[in-house]
Amino acid sequence: MIGTRIRDARALRGLSQERLGELSGVDRQTINRIEQGHVSTRIDTLLRIAEALDVPVAELVRR
Secondary structure, three states: OHHHHHHHHHHHOOOOHHHHHHHHOOOHHHHHHHHHOOOOOOHHHHHHHHHHHOOOHHHHHOO
C-alpha cells in the first residue's frame, strides 16, 4: 500500500522515478522496488521520499 501511495503521489506531481530519486537521495531502483512492493522501506527513507513529494508521511502510511 505504501508503494502505491508513493507512486500515485509521484505521478500526481509529474515526477519520474529518476527525478524523485534525485530529490530524495534514494536511487531509482530502490524507488521502483518500493513502489512495486518488493521491499519494505526504512523510516528514514520514507521521510526523505515524503519530503521530496511534499506530502506528510501520514498520507503515505495511512490505513
